[in-house]
C-alpha cells in the first residue's frame with residue numbers, strides 16, 4: 001500500500017481529523033508532501049487545524065478532510081477506488 005493511499009484512507013476514516021503524530025505512527029514522516037499532493041493533484045479540501053484530539057504539550061496539527069462528495073482516488077494504474085464522503 002502506498003503511503004499516499006494510507007494517508008487518504010486515514011483522512012476518510014477519521015472525519016474529525018488526523019493528527020500529525022498519527023501519520024508518524026504509520027511510519028510516514030513526510031506526510032506533508034503527500035497532503036500537498038492530495039490537495040493540489042486530487043483537489044481534496046484538507047484543512048490544517050490545531051490538534052484537539054490529544055493533549056499535547058506543544059502545538060500539534062491535525063489535517064481534516066472537509067470535502068463532502070464522492071472522491072475518486074487513483075491508487076495504481078487501472079485501479080480506482082471510490083469513497084463516499086457523505
Ligand SMILES: [Zn+2]
Pocket residue numbers: 019020021051052053054055056060062
Ligand atoms: Zn494530536
